[in-house]
Amino acid sequence: MEESFQKLMGMEFLITNVSLVSTVFTVLAILAGVLGYLYAPYWGVRRVPGPRTIPFLGHLPLLAKHGPDVFSVLAKQYGPIFRFHMGRQPLIIVADAELCREVGIKKFKDIPNRSIPSPISGSPLHQKGLFFTRDTRWSTMRNTILSVYQPSYLASLVPTMQSFIESATQNLDDSSQSSKKEDITFSNLSLRLATDVIGQAAFGVNFGLSKSQSISDSISKIDNGQDKNDDEVSDFINQHIYSTTQLKMDLSGSVSIILGLLVPILQEPFRQILKRIPGTMDRKVDRTNQNLSSRLDGIVMKRMNDSERGSKNFLSLIMNARESEGVAKSVFTPDYISAVTYEHLLAGSATTSFTLSSAVYLISGHPEVESKLLAEIDGFGPHDQIPTAHDLQHKFPYLEQVIKEAMRFYMVSPLVARETSREVEVGGYLLPKGTWVWLALGVLAKDPKNFPEPEKFKPERFDPNGKEEKQRHPYAFIPFGIGPRACIGQKFSLQELKLSLIHLYRKYVFRHSPNMETPLELEYGIVLNFKKGVKLTVIKRT
Numbered sequence: 001m002e003e004s005f006q007k008l009m010g011m012e013f014l015i016t017n018v019s020l021v022s023t024v025f026t027v028l029a030i031l032a033g034v035l036g037y038l039y040a041p042y043w044g045v046r047r048v049p050g051p052r053t054i055p056f057l058g059h060l061p062l063l064a065k066h067g068p069d070v071f072s073v074l075a076k077q078y079g080p081i082f083r084f085h086m087g088r089q090p091l092i093i094v095a096d097a098e099l100c101r102e103v104g105i106k107k108f109k110d111i112p113n114r115s116i117p118s119p120i121s122g123s124p125l126h127q128k129g130l131f132f133t134r135d136t137r138w139s140t141m142r143n144t145i146l147s148v149y150q151p152s153y154l155a156s157l158v159p160t161m162q163s164f165i166e167s168a169t170q171n172l173d174d175s176s177q178s179s180k181k182e183d184i185t186f187s188n189l190s191l192r193l194a195t196d197v198i199g200q201a202a203f204g205v206n207f208g209l210s211k212s213q214s215i216s217d218s219i220s221k222i223d224n225g226q227d228k229n230d231d232e233v234s235d236f237i238n239q240h241i242y243s244t245t246q247l248k249m250d251l252s253g254s255v256s257i258i259l260g261l262l263v264p265i266l267q268e269p270f271r272q273i274l275k276r277i278p279g280t281m282d283r284k285v286d287r288t289n290q291n292l293s294s295r296l297d298g299i300v301m302k303r304m305n306d307s308e309r310g311s312k313n314f315l316s317l318i319m320n321a322r323e324s325e326g327v328a329k330s331v332f333t334p335d336y337i338s339a340v341t342y343e344h345l346l347a348g349s350a351t352t353s354f355t356l357s358s359a360v361y362l363i364s365g366h367p368e369v370e371s372k373l374l375a376e377i378d379g380f381g382p383h384d385q386i387p388t389a390h391d392l393q394h395k396f397p398y399l400e401q402v403i404k405e406a407m408r409f410y411m412v413s414p415l416v417a418r419e420t421s422r423e424v425e426v427g428g429y430l431l432p433k434g435t436w437v438w439l440a441l442g443v444l445a446k447d448p449k450n451f452p453e454p455e456k457f458k459p460e461r462f463d464p465n466g467k468e469e470k471q472r473h474p475y476a477f478i479p480f481g482i483g484p485r486a487c488i489g490q491k492f493s494l495q496e497l498k499l500s501l502i503h504l505y506r507k508y509v510f511r512h513s514p515n516m517e518t519p520l521e522l523e524y525g526i527v528l529n530f531k532k533g534v535k536l537t538v539i540k541r542t
């Protein structure tokens with residue numbers, strides 16, 4: 001009896017031990033899984049130098065501490081190529097002109113695509129544009145788009161651009177003549193202007209934001225002269241702006257976006273749940289995206305069925321190209337057409353508007369630059385003579401230097417995201433397939449090796465006959481990116497910027513408003529933005 005009791009006890013002890021051991025093993029396996037999940041992306045790039053990482057957060061606390069300057073700070077410490085962990089995801093940051101040439105041009109075939117940051121991965125509207133499409137689909141799309149960007153098309157846009165510029169700046173007369181000398185928030189004016197210009201050029205739609213009336217007063221015509229009601233257009237724009245500003249790269253986005261940064265595997269399931277819960281940011285973003293997509297699809301379908309769509313805007317041109325090229329037809333399905341057209345609105349408005357505002361802001365603080373610029377603009381000819389596309393390219397060399405220097409000073413798109421398609425060596429480090437390689441254009445633009453006294457605003461540093469320009473590395477200043485994947489809108493936006501500045505400075509000069517903070521505060525979204533806007537006092541030239 002006692003013997004069998006002992007046996008029983010022994011078995012129970014054994015069973016308890018076995019289950020204890022298996023529990024311990026299960027816990028250890030889970031821990032190993034979590035650690036493996038957290039450290040797997042790090043492992044492949046561990047040899048690239050970088051600061052110590054915190055599990056889950058990576059180097060996000062450094063981003064919180066230094067803001068947009070974080071990459072300059074780290075480049076000083078770790079050199080031209082270093083690791084930065086966006087949550088779990090390591091980025092290989094390239095902060096050297098020659099290495100940018102290596103990634104963007106010499107090794108393009110191994111690094112042809114962009115990595116898709118977590119805020120974008122939930123939005124098909126953003127993914128189907130040129131920016132995030134990959135490999136052969138991207139090259140077919142890009143070739144078709146480039147074929148519509150002929151110099152003659154750009155030149156034909158001058159009168160359209162000019163008329164929007166004129167109506168956007170009409171109200172400035174009132175502000176400059178008022179005895180109280182009212183200040184204006186110039187950055188709002190420039191966003192309305194840039195959105196209208198690109199709206200017309202991309203969709204053939206007049207959003208009517210630049211008109212002297214307020215947005216809700218503005219009357220707009222969509223397509224074939226059909227009037228649409230005002231709310232619809234301003235609603236569309238508000239949604240567009242909302243959708244843009246929600247694409248944050250830091251920790252202020254929606255819950256699923258934050259999870260995407262920390263534990264990417266959880267992002268999609270959480271997004272699916274959260275978008276069904278009223279009041280969450282995920283629900284709002286989802287609704288906005290759905291709304292935008294269906295409106296765009298509506299415009300696209302209407303234009304597709306329109307036999308007389310003409311060829312004055314990007315959307316119609318793409319459709320014409322699609323019909324004449326067999327390959328493009330299978331690639332440019334209606335959802336992709338909506339996405340690239342919307343992408344134009346997104347890529348063309350915030351960037352150009354930011355650049356225009358920062359140029360005017362910088363000129364306002366530098367009277368010597370202003371008088372040299374005024375002399376060039378006045379010297380061109382009578383003030384009612386609208387420059388042609390050719391004039392803009394060749395007859396305003398100082399204006400070009402001013403724009404370049406403004407873009408260098410406040411680089412609107414300071415990071416360019418790329419991803420390796422196979423194992424490749426960059427800067428002496430072997431990077432596995434799938435590594436995120438980001439080019440730090442903003443760091444290059446402030447590197448004293450290429451730009452002595454980088455904190456000074458000196459347009460003359462871009463004088464083609466000057467010593468500084470001649471000595472500079474050819475890829476030290478690349479605000480529109482580099483190589484086959486560089487910006488397609490470069491000429492478009494330069495044309496718009498030059499026309500706008502010429503028109504403005506023919507009539508006015510500007511001074512910083514006393515209500516403006518110093519130094520200018522910036523916000524780090526998908527592109528750089530002003531935290532509180534650019535406020536200026538307008539003075540009419542006599």
Ligand code: HEM
Nearest residue numbers: 130131347348351352413480481482485486487488489493
């Ligand atoms: C001041 C204005 C602008 C700046 C600073 C700017 C900057 C950039 C940068 C840095 C890139 C990434 C390039 C790379 O990966 O190497 C890019 C790509 C792109 N930009 Fe712009 N951009 C501007 C205006 C525009 C405009 C007006 C449009 C449309 C008309 C546009 C459409 C695009 C598109 C579609 C791409 C993706 C190209 C591809 O992946 O093939 N951008 N832009």
